[in-house]
Amino acid sequence: MNTSPRKLNLDEWDDRYEQLRRDGLREAGYGGPLRRHVVREKDFRLQQLQFDNSPAALRLWNFLLTENERLHQARANGHKIVGTMKDLGTVPVMAYALPGVRAFYPDGAWWTPCLMECSDKLLQQAEAMGIDASFCPVRAMLPAFENGEHFPQPDLLVCSTGAVCDDFSAIAQRLEHLGHPIFWWEIPRRRQPAPGEMACALPGNLAAPKIQVDCVRTELQRIGKALGHLAGKTLEDDCLAAGIRAANQARRLLDSLRRTVYFAPAAPLPALEMLVAEMLAIHFCSDREETIVVLDGLLAEVQLRVRRNQFIVSAEAVRIFWVNPVADLRAMNLLEELGGRICGSDYMFTHALDLIPENLPPLEALARTALADPMVGPTSDRAMRIVRECQAGHAEAVVVSRIPGASHCAREGEIIxxxxxxxxxxxxxxxxxxxxxxxxxxxxxxxxxALVETARDRRTK
Amino acid sequence: MQMDVFLTSPWIPAEWIRAHGLQPRGIWSAETFQHGPWPLSAGVCAFAEAAVRFAEARTNSAVIFSTACDQLRRGFDTAILRGQSRAFLFNLPATWQTAAATQMFRSELERLGQFLLAIGGRAPSPEVLRQDLLQSSRTRKRLLESASASSPRGFAEAVARFHWDGAFSPLQPAAPTNHIPLALVGGPFLAPHWKLLDEIEAAGGRVALNATETVECSLSPTFEFEAGANHPFDVLVHGYWDNIIGVFQRPNTRLYSWLKPRLASRHVRGIVLWHFTGCDLWRAEAQTFRETFGLPVLLLEASGEPGAAPREINRLQAFVETLR
Incomplete structure (x- = not known):
């Protein structure tokens, strides 16, 4: 049955789900009505959100919202669980290259207070553990580690340090003091190669001195050994190369999805679903193969909509480039309610969207990708990529979304x-x-x- | 006249700057570093902001930022954007247990050397560096030996002087008191804040251990030559690298290992955790200090005024009172 794209609230999705079932909807093992996440997981925020009405979006949401459940199931099935923190996209590529290993970001707990509308009390518990509201909401991961009510305890916990946010680094250090050993690895602050210095090209049109790439590669080698030890199998180059190819498959799909949605005359998929889809890039939501299926479904849906000239946000909407992920998912709905649409994004992990070079030794390729992280380089590098993508997506305005308490937000907004x-x-x-x-x-x-009006006003001048 | 090179961290070797014929200065020791209220905007560390503004104003000097914290790292980005061309960002690794981190520290020193040459420094002579390291080591040792017996303010001033021009200022022994011994632990301790040490005494306490970043623990680098066989640059690298005690290090166990015996030997009964607005790295340690050392901890926020703000003094007085 052909249904025009539109946004639905949770009540409307109940009806839509029944209709899809009657029409023969086939779902993955984690499928089901969205409502159950409110009932079972207390994800109350879903009641305040507007969702895309496609089966592909339903699958995306179910995939996202069952991650902890799937991780527990994987643990029960004998898989090793790696908690990887802060690097947003690199270590999971290595972990998923090994059989029986799954990686996830405990950092992802930062969305739990939003999803549960703070009914989980994680933020209050973090405060009782010495990390108060002056720190980023990622502090929610501290009590989540302690109470075990969310994700399973990882078998190995890996965290990048060096050129990272102070608040995150401080929270992770607190976690270690609380008895969760951490494998720290250094990510240096990326700099421009000096004249005459040996340089390496990085994804995202960036460059770094070879000495920095060598340093990161050595660090990744250490991680590879630890992962291999955990898996009981050495992480060989051919294995890692296959892992990189699989990661790139997801990244290619995401790239096509972003181009189709962001460059279309009007938005064929809402900003909220796009944010969630982009997040899949960093650790495949704990299931690399399924990520590819989910992204494939979304891409097919938006391509169909574009062919049919069916959009979810009108062509009149102001084209906005969005910087940083939002702590409250509701904000993405709000933007569209007020006449905006997303035409480009930098949710702090553009290095997880860029293809990992396949023509280099695998660890070298990953080291270069890790160094292309927008958060480890000069803010001006990040700003220049934003500028390029604003131009490509014909952005009419930029929103820099601050994350409360995040140290990088203190200055980057002004520079960008x-x-x-x-x-x-x-x-x-x-x-x-x-x-x-x-x-x-x-x-x-x-x-x-005011931003939308200002941008509209500029159209007429 | 030698150009001033201001350092934002005591872990950037001043001896290396001097070996290039330039004058290293601990930025925190500069009288003009910050006057009056901190120029704050949301989330910005007051110390990092003051460093950026200082760099902006002192275009005839150089300022070396460090990556020890995100705020200084990004402060460097701002300083560059505002046109400071004599700024350098020293990549100070957070990890310290691997050969890669040691190598990075070494290569950053070499890169800093290139920068110093570019701004008018001279190529360092190994012998000049060796002599300077020996002199610096002696001064550090003398200062450390007098740490526990000197007046808290006199010691803070002497260490600041050392970070300003490398000189040793003789210290007077402190008169015995029955004040409550406290440790002052935390971020950089600036000249306008010396008054806080008097205020602590007035409240009935005494800083028996000043473990703020720029005071006692900043003296920990030591330089030892084994029968003249070592190259001075290697001695410099290891003298610093093996002895950095930083809250930013991961893991930051060195800080705890350094504090523990000193807190015990100086009979410390409470910790004043001194931090700048927006400094996550220090603030996050408060609870771990309590758990690790079993001592009460008072968080005290640095202000732009001399000493502590009236509200903070009130809290300090109450803290000391509870320890009586």
Missing amino acids: REIVRQTIGIPAIELEIPPVCDALLPSLGSRLQ
Whole structure:
């Protein structure tokens, strides 16, 4: 049955789900109605969200919201679980190259207070553990480790350090003090090669001195040994090369999805689903093969919609480039309610979207990819990529979304906005979005509205 | 006249700057580093912001930022954007247990050397470096030996002087008191904050251990030549690298190993955790200090005024009172 794309609230999805079932919907093992996540997992925030009405989006949401359940199941099936923190995209490629190993980001617990509308009390518990509200919501992972009510205890915990956020580094150190041993690895702050210095090209049109690439490669080698020890199998180059090819398969799909959605005359998929889809890149939501299936489904859906000229946000909407992930998913709905649409994004892991070079020795390729992390280099590098992508996506405005308490947010917004204004002259604002933003909706709304109006006004001049 | 090279961290070797014929200065010792209220915007570390503004104003000097914290690292980005061309970002590894980290520290020193040459420094002579290391080692040792017996303020001033021009200032022994021994642990301790040490005494406490980043623990690098066989640059590298005690290190167990015997030997009964607004690295340690050392911890926020703000003094007084 042909149904036009539109957004549904949770009640409407109940009916839609029944209809899809009657029409013969075939689901993955983790499938089911969205409502059950509210009932069973207390993901109350779903009741405040608007979702895309496609079966592909349903699969995406079910995939996302069953991650902890699937991880527990994997543990029960004898899989080894690796908790990988902060690097957002590199170590999981290595972990998934080994049979029987799954990697996930405990950092992902930062969305739990949002999804559960703080009913989980994780943030309060983090405060009782010495990490108060002046730190990023990622502090939710501390009590999540302690109470074991969310993700399973990892068999190995790996965390990048060096050029990372202070708040995250401090929280991870607190975690280790609480008795969770951490395998720390160094990611140096990326710099431009000096004149005459041996340099390496990195994904994302970046470069780094060879000495930094060598350092990261050596660090990844250590991680590879630890992973191999955990898996009981050496992580050989051919194995890792196959892992890179599989990761690239997901990245290619995501690239096609982003191009199709962001460059279309109007948005064929909502911003919220795109944010979730992009997040799959960093650790495949704990199932690499299924990530590929989910992304494939989404891509097929948006391609069909574009062919049919069916969109979910009108062509009149102001094209916004969004920087940083939002602590409250509701913010992505809000943007569209106020007349905006996403035409490009940098959710802090653009290095997990770029293809990993397949023509280099695998660890070298991963080292280069890790160093291309937008968060480990100069903010100006990140800003220049944003500028390029704004131009490619014909952005009319930029939103830099601040994460409460995150050390990188203290300065990067000012630098990004300044470079965006100087180079392409489009308006840019900063917004701070807490894990549950209901109380701030009026002020967030008026700021976004002002941005949308300013951008619209510029069309007529 | 030698150009001033301001260092934002005591773990960037001043001896290496001097060997290039330039004058290293601990930025925290500069009288003009910060006057008046901190120029804060949301989430910005006051110390990092002051460093950025200082770099902006001192275009005839060089400023060496470090990556020890995200705030300074990104502060460097801001300084560059605002046109400071004599700024350098020293990549200080957070890990310390691997050969890769040691190698990175060494290569950063070499890179810093290139920068110093580019701003007018001279190529370092091994003998000049060797002599400077020996002198620095002696001064550090003398200062450390007098740490527990000197007046807290006199010691803080003497260490600041050392970080300003490398000189040793003789210290007067402190008069015996029955004040409650405290440890002051935390971020950089600036000249305007010396008054805090008097305020602590007035409240009935005494800083028996000043373990702020720029005071006692900053003296830990030591340089030992084995029968003249070592190359001074290797001695410099290991003298620092093997002795850094930083909250930013991962794991930061060295900090705890350094603190533990000193807290015990100086009979410390409470810890004042000194931190700048927006400093996550220090603030996050408060609970671990309590758990590890079994001592009460008072968080005290640095302000732009001399000493501590009135509200903070009130808290300090109450803290000391509870320890009586």
